[in-house]
Amino acid sequence: MRIDFHASPQPTLGVEWELALVDRDTRDLVSAAADLAERATPRLEHPDRLHQELLRNTVEVVTGICHTVGEAVEDLTGTLGVVMDAADELGVDLMGAGAHPFADWSHQQLTDGHRYEELINRTQWWGRQMLIWGVHVHVGMPERDRVMPVLSSLLTTYPHLLALSASSPFWAGQDTGYASNRALMFQQLPTAGLPFTFDSWADFERCIDDQTTTGIIDSMADVRWDVRPAPHLGTLEHRVCDGVSDVRELAALVALVHCLVVDLDDRLVAGERLPTLPPWQVQENKWRAARYGLDAIVILDDRNRERLVTEDLDDLLERLTPVARRLGCDDELRAVADIPARGSSADRQRRVAAAHRGDLVSVVDSIVGELRTTLGR
Numbered sequence: 001m002r003i004d005f006h007a008s009p010q011p012t013l014g015v016e017w018e019l020a021l022v023d024r025d026t027r028d029l030v031s032a033a034a035d036l037a038e039r040a041t042p043r044l045e046h047p048d049r050l051h052q053e054l055l056r057n058t059v060e061v062v063t064g065i066c067h068t069v070g071e072a073v074e075d076l077t078g079t080l081g082v083v084m085d086a087a088d089e090l091g092v093d094l095m096g097a098g099a100h101p102f103a104d105w106s107h108q109q110l111t112d113g114h115r116y117e118e119l120i121n122r123t124q125w126w127g128r129q130m131l132i133w134g135v136h137v138h139v140g141m142p143e144r145d146r147v148m149p150v151l152s153s154l155l156t157t158y159p160h161l162l163a164l165s166a167s168s169p170f171w172a173g174q175d176t177g178y179a180s181n182r183a184l185m186f187q188q189l190p191t192a193g194l195p196f197t198f199d200s201w202a203d204f205e206r207c208i209d210d211q212t213t214t215g216i217i218d219s220m221a222d223v224r225w226d227v228r229p230a231p232h233l234g235t236l237e238h239r240v241c242d243g244v245s246d247v248r249e250l251a252a253l254v255a256l257v258h259c260l261v262v263d264l265d266d267r268l269v270a271g272e273r274l275p276t277l278p279p280w281q282v283q284e285n286k287w288r289a290a291r292y293g294l295d296a297i298v299i300l301d302d303r304n305r306e307r308l309v310t311e312d313l314d315d316l317l318e319r320l321t322p323v324a325r326r327l328g329c330d331d332e333l334r335a336v337a338d339i340p341a342r343g344s345s346a347d348r349q350r351r352v353a354a355a356h357r358g359d360l361v362s363v364v365d366s367i368v369g370e371l372r373t374t375l376g377r
Contacts, residue, residue: 014072061076070328135253152274152276166180166290167242204229263323296309317337
């Protein structure tokens with residue numbers, strides 16, 4: 001199977017931000033996506049910036065093609081302001097987190113559409129439990145044959161992004177003990193989770209051909225890897241991050257992904273052999289970051305050296321600073337260091353729960369409030 005990659009001459013950006021819809025009084029999930037879209041879409045300058053997703057309790061705000069982190073965040077917040085106005089009229093709030101702290105998955109309604117029906121028909125119990133939300137970052141790649149080496153090397157920083165964004169410690173009214181329960185929930189779907197890695201684009205094409213021939217997937221849209229090529233867009237899509245409730249943190253995470261991809265691509269072009277990890281170490285690092293968040297000790301290399309993820313992050317940010325200056329996101333990249341200083345969303349949610357004797361309605365209040373505050377609402 002030939003898969004054409006429509007290369008991007010510049011490292012452009014695209015961001016997709018999934019948000020849950022919660023009732024203003026009960027703080028439970030509410031299946032209001034269709035009503036919200038009906039109100040908001042006619043008011044948007046770009047109606048295609050608002051999407052409905054698998055479940056009716058979810059909307060997704062997306063950017064157009066952007067060149068800087070600042071442009072992408074302005075695009076998102078402009079759309080989100082219109083959506084939030086429409087949500088206010090419906091008595092609905094937007095929640096940016098990897099999971100809802102107490103909602104019952106069995107009460108959620110599926111969005112109409114053949115593709116979603118097929119997904120649930122195939123995945124059954126696991127598919128219906130996907131009350132999870134994330135942030136996806138696309139970065140344009142200038143050459144098809146550089147996609148797979150960069151993808152493989154990105155997996156060395158997988159735990160850093162997951163630990164920083166972790167925002168799903170609670171599930172069905174319980175503290176899971178994980179910083180990101182979403183990361184481990186999502187990988188239960190048959191085509192989700194860590195990507196396979198390939199030595200060449202031709203190897204990737206053979207994999208997709210095999211999966212299509214055997215009925216595992218119908219199209220590339222069914223490949224739900226945590227990091228994946230998006231050939232029709234000419235991008236590498238980074239899908240590691242949990243949902244985000246703070247616009248400043250969103251900008252910081254997008255900047256980190258942008259700088260990582262551009263840095264690795266530059267080093268590849270310069271003839272450097274990019275760092276990689278064996279798949280068993282990548283898998284272990286994902287689990288450690290999901291379990292322990294910013295307290296995770298991650299494996300650095302195939303010599304089994306280990307280090308606290310936040311300590312390694314300090315060195316990573318220093319190395320990426322020249323790239324950030326070139327990309328115009330120096331301020332946003334520096335803001336990455338603010339996340340460990342104040343705690344991840346998972347840490348903050350647990351602090352709220354402890355302060356309110358385990359009341360998870362208060363946790364939802366805090367998540368909703370963070371989004372409103374950082375949007376100046």
